[in-house]
Amino acid sequence: MKQFFVFIRKEFYHIFRDKRTMMILLGMPVIEIILFGFAISTEVKNVRVAVLDPSSDFLTRRIIDRVDASEYFTISLRVHNQQQMDEAFRKGDIDLALVFSEQFAGNLYNGDAKVQLVADATDPNMAVSRTNYATGIIAAVQQELLPEGATGSTIVPDVRLLYNPQMKSAYNFVPGVMGLILMLICAMMTSISIVREKETGTMEVLLVSPMKPIYIILAKAVPYFVLSFVNLATILLLSVFVLHVPIAGNFFVLILVSLLFIFVSLSLGLLISTVTQNQIAAMLVSGMVLLMPTTLMSGMIFPIDAMSAPLQVISSILPARWYIEIVRKVMIQGVSVVFVLKEIAILALMAFVLIMISLKKFKIRLE
Structure with a gap:
């Protein structure tokens, strides 16, 4: 039995002297748990949003503030026309665009208030998640504005997927x-x-x-x-x-x-x-x-x-x-x-x- 323990000690010495083996045995689990714990994430985070708001009324400002206040989105750019928005997508400066129709608040209850969500769909799964989160925020703001027990026209954002409309x-x-x-x-x-x-x-x-x-x-x-x-x-x-x-x-x-x-x-x-x-x-x-x-x-x-x-x-x-x-x-x-x-x-x-x-x-x- 004494010889058995001597051989065990010898094997420990061999392992401790081999730096590469020690790195694999002790370093790889640490690296893997850090990478898998922090890198693997399908959550919607830090989505850069551009806003095209020709009406700039109290309702659009409220929606924009709510989007910016969420933990998922950051209003990073305000554009004044479609060309500026397309340019921002091509440069990779934004991931999502929020486009309001003119006289948005005035047309809220007659059904003419329109909002469009434009997403970069090169990653189709993330594009769907981002637009769904933004749709939920818009619906929550509209619900807050309606009087208790009242019903009104529901704003359903028009979703436009750039670069990959087929969602392949x-x-x-x-x-x-x-x-x-x-x-x-x-x-x-x-x-x-x-x-x-x-x-x-x-x-x-x-x-x-x-x-x-x-x-x-x-x-x-x-x-x-x-x-x-x-x-x-x-x-x-x-x-x-x-x-x-x-x-x-x-x-x-x-x-x-x-x-x-x-x-x-x-x-x-x-x-x-x-x-x-x-x-x-x-x-x-x-x-x-x-x-x-x-x-x-x-x-x-x-x-x-x-x-x-x-x-x-x-x-x-x-x-x-x-x-x-x-x-x-x-x-x-x-x-x-x-x-x-x-x-x-x-x-x-x-x-x-x-x-x-x-x-x-x-x-x-x-x-």
Whole structure:
């Protein structure tokens, strides 16, 4: 029995000395409960609302104040015409618009008071939830104004769904799946490229060659870049001809942005490859660091606005978040490249930073 306890103690020592094992055993449960507890949320939160109110009477102001006072909505913009509202939707500044008819209060009891709810339906489930919540608030305000026991004409908002009037779920998940697939394939495959050279003993050949380290790193990325382009073409063909998701915007802008995202993903994989010592560690790091955060916090499934502030900050450093936003705007909403310049600039900056860090971490001498 004494020998048995000695072997148990030895196993504890092995586990405590292995930092990666300790991270998986003790760190992963903490990370998962935080992500699943705070990132996974289908609640309506922080919905940015624009208001088009030509009458500006006491009733419309009361409805607007009630909407703004709710925990679900924030009045972020007041527009004066339809063009300003459409521009705000294209820029991604608002999620919902509240449009009142003229002389709203005066026409309340004769049935001519009209209100329209315009929602961004690129995420159809969230669009339905947002309009339902807003409809409930409008109905509550109307009920408060009616005298006790009195009945009047009920205001039923006219719901208009932008970009996805058929409410197809594919319009929502195709951009997210594109980002997830390209990120995982590119990053996980390149993450083992340099490590494989170390394990097989061929790194010495590369290091004594006249090639500079930057060319060695880029040469590792080029084959995966070409293969990822084939994957991109396959994904787009399946999306258009099988899932019937149209490309509403500029096709060439979508291709160029996708190639930029592929390069960012390859650069991230190369960085992982330069800082890990074996292929198993590289696969674990790329899987843990990329798979779960990309799935939960990139906006692929759950709205970023519904997350807590710290998780929104973490979300902003995920390349997939910005790529998914670009694909939704260009492919689904059909906006021009002007409306996605910020996201493109962020991806370009990420590519530059990741390549520079990979070059810095690349060891020209074997240990």
